Amino acid sequence: MFPQKKEFNGTFPPQFIFKKGYFRMHEKDRRIQELEEELLATRKELEKYSDSETINSDSNSNDEHLKKNFSKAIIENIHTPILVLDDELRVRFINKAFFNTFKVNREETAGRKIYDLGNKQWDIDELRDILENVLPKRNILSNFEVFHDFQEIGERCMLLNAREIDLNTREKYILLSIEDITSKKKAENKLKESEHRYREMIHSSPSLIAILRGPEHVVEIANDAIIKTWGKGPNVIGKPLLEVLPEMVDQRMGDLFDKVYQTGKPFYAHERPIIHEQNGKLVKGYFDFTYQPQRDSNGEVTGVAVIANDVTQQAELNNRIKESERKFRTLMNFMPHKINIADADGDSYFYNLSWLEFTERSMDELIRNPWTDWLHPEEKEQIQRTIDQSFKKGRDLEMEMRLRDKSGDYKWHLVRIIPLHDNEGKLINWITSSTEIQKLKEEEKRKGDFLKLVSHELKTPVTSAKGYVQLLQSMIKNSEDLQASNLPLEPYLLRIEDQIERLIRLIFEMLDLSRMEQNELELKKTNFSLNELVGSIIEDLAYSYQDVQIEVDHLCDCQIIADKDRIGQVIINFITNAIKYSNENKEVNVKVYEDDDRVAVSVKDHGIGIAKEDLNRIFKRFYRVAGKNEDTYSGFGIGLYLSNEIIERHNGEIIVNSSVGEGSEFIFTLPLNNYN
Structure with missing residues (x-):
């Protein structure tokens, strides 16, 4: 007669396994539905008894009659709290469910008004209004919700159902059923809050989100971002998407929706170009999107969720990068x-x-x-x-x-x-x-071979010429007749010797250049005094350049291990360059000193100086600094190149300090392990 409580058999229905947390919500809904069905059945049963049975006018007999008519077995098995009140709203009957639910003693209920029950917990304004005002006028009241904070059980939401029942007596009775729907209300509120958060999340998301329902892909939900992108205004809800966006048909977007809806398989796209309307015009945009199937509790596909992001700027940038890369590769291959x-x-x-x-x-x-x-x-x-x-x-x-x-x-x-x-x-x-540079290297080799050949061919006659000059100088000194004649032969012979020395130096530089390029320049290191080498070179050059003042300053006494001839070659090159570029100011300062863990030799002039743009080129082969009126100073332009190579092979370094018009300072340094 009454619906029985369903027992759990240990097996979950299939719909309970789809989503995390879904079972709990579904179980609450099921229990609430069972209670509603049970209450409805109870009402019908009570109505049947109230319509068919009568009680005597005598109060005691009436009570007895009620007990007989309302089967105790039935009443005690009803899970819904039930009261029967007389026309003065005194309690005539209460079932067990009422006592259990509201923690009221049976001894405190007999003959008392409902408002006095449970230390007047039931003195509720809404209940008074129902029983004293609303109910007499309507004779029946269903599903009236009352919120109240009970002393024993706390705040509850009660669903009241009341009606007058005619038992063919002079008295009138009110049948009042009470259902505690607090859990249901909480579940409903949670559901509403969850739905609210769900919709807020969708509408506040910068992503483009829409929910399409059914095979027609009717727009059920669309957030502001996607409505703006569609460009059709907010009146798209409830309409099939392809009717709202007919431009999608030719782009076969409908086929994608159909496929996801029919197969239940999601579809993903990255930087897909889509033509859509914007500000009344069709424009091309690029989107990353996912079409995700939506399922009901039975796992059946009911719609398609659209989640997209407008990546037009990123895609256009990527396209430009790809185009730039294509051009770069074309250029590289060209x-x-x-x-x-x-x-x-x-x-x-x-x-x-x-x-x-x-x-x-x-x-x-x-x-x-x-x-x-x-x-x-x-x-x-x-x-x-x-x-x-x-x-x-x-x-x-x-x-x-x-x-x-x-x-x-x-x-x-x-x-x-x-x-x-x-x-x-x-x-x-x-x-x-x-x-x-194979051809260039071959050409350089030919030039090197030529220079080597020329150098060797010139070396013998030049050496012989120098020997004859020296012989003539010695003969002049021993000849009394020539001395008496006062002929200026000796100065001319000195000039001839000076020019021969320059020619010999050039020949040796060309030979060194050839050896350097062939990697045949060997260093013969010995232990010698750097101070003595500098002094000897300055003494020899002072004899050849008598119009130049060369000053030397020895700030340290240095013994070094190096190739004496090659280091001397560097010093000679520095000093002769200083003399060459000194112009009218024929003063050269030479200094030998220690700098931290290095030995240094400095040669400074007060001549034309070197422009900043030339500083990085003066050590290249065959480079020569231009003078006034674009004239170029004499020489092959290989002296500094050879000097740099020699110092580098000694693990040293050349430093140049120069400004145009203020002279130049050339310094070479050798590390500590090159001297004792």
């Missing part, structure tokens, strides 16, 4: 230089077409094997060590080296490696450019 790009660790990931043609290898093959594998075996170890030092310090590098071509021949290349940094100065890439 260049005759061999270009490869490496990451910050030096691992190459790109080789241009010139590299591929030079080696007849694919890009993957070159990436798997470093380009240094193509170095000449005799140079590989030293060059690799130099490159590693450059990478470690993050500095540019420029070197000449031989690389093996597809035929196995080694060709000379000028290789330059430069680092690339990001906006924050972090090293991100290395770019290597290799330019073949």
Whole structure:
């Protein structure tokens, strides 16, 4: 007769396993529904008894009659609290559920008004209004909610149902059923709050979000972001999406919605171009989006969720980057230089077409094997060590080296490696450019061979000429007749000797240049006094340049281990250059001193000076500084080049301080381990 409480059999229905937390909400809803069904059945049962039964007018007999008519078994098994009140609102009957629910003693209820029950807990304004005002006029009141804070059980929400019942007596009775729907209300409030948060999350999200329902993809929910992007205004809710956005039909977006709806499989897209309306015009945008199937509690697909992000700016930037990369690769492949790009660790990931043609290898093959594998075996170890030092310090590098071509021949290349940094100065890439200079090297070799031949051919007659001049000088000194004649032969012979000395020096420089290029210049290191070497050289030059004042200042006494002739060659070059560029001021200052852990020799003039743009070029081969009216000073322009090579081979350094019109100072230093 009454619905029985359903027992849990240990197996969850399928719909309870789809979402986390879904089972709890569904179980509450199920229990609430059971209680409502049970209450409804109870009402019907009570109405049946109240309509069919009568009680006597006598109060005691009426009570007895009520007890007989309302079967105790039935009443005691009803889970809903029930009261029967007389026309004075006194309690005539209360079932067990009422006592259990509201913690009221049975002894305190008999014959008392309902307002006095439980220490007057039931003196509730809303209840008075129902029983004294509303109910007499309507004869029945259903589903009236009352909120009240009870002393024993706390704040509760009660669902009241009341009606007058006619038992064919002179008295009137009120049947009052009370259902505690506090849990239900809390569940409803939580559900409303959850739904509110859900909708707030959707509408406040910067992402484009919409929920489409049914096979027609009717717009159920659409946040402001997606409505703005659609450009159709807010009146899109409740309409099929493809009716709202007909421009999507030709772009086959409807097919995607259908596929997700029919298969239940999501669809993802990255930077997909979509034509959509914006400010009354169709524009092209790019979107990342997901079409996700929406399911009911039975797992059936009921709609499609659209979650998208407008990435137009990012996509356009990526397209520009791709176009820039395409142009870059085209340019790299067009260049005759061999270009490869490496990451910050030096691992190459790109080789241009010139590299591929030079080696007849694919890009993957070159990436798997470093380009240094193509170095000449005799140079590989030293060059690799130099490159590693450059990478470690993050500095540019420029070197000449031989690389093996597809035929196995080694060709000379000028290789330059430069680092690339990001906006924050972090090293991100290395770019290597290799330019073949094989023909240039061959031409230089021919020139070197020519210079070597000429030098050797000139050396013998010049040496002989110098010997004859010295012989004539000695004969003049021993001839009394020539001395008596007062003929100015000796000054002319001195000038001839000076010019021969210059010619010999040039010849030796050309020979040294040839040896340097052939890597045949050997250093013969000995232990000698640097002060004595400087003094001896100045004494010899003072004899040749009598119109020049050369001052020397020895600030230390230095014994060094070096190639005496080569160091002397550097000192002579510095001093003769100082004399050459001194113009009218024929004063040269030479200084020998110690600088921390180094020995230094300084040669300073007060001549024309060197322009800033020339400072980085004066040590290159055959470079000469121009003087007034674009005239170029005499010499081959190889003296400073040779001096720099000699000092570097001694692990030293050359420093130049100069300003135009204020003279120049050339300093070479040698490290501590070059002297005692």
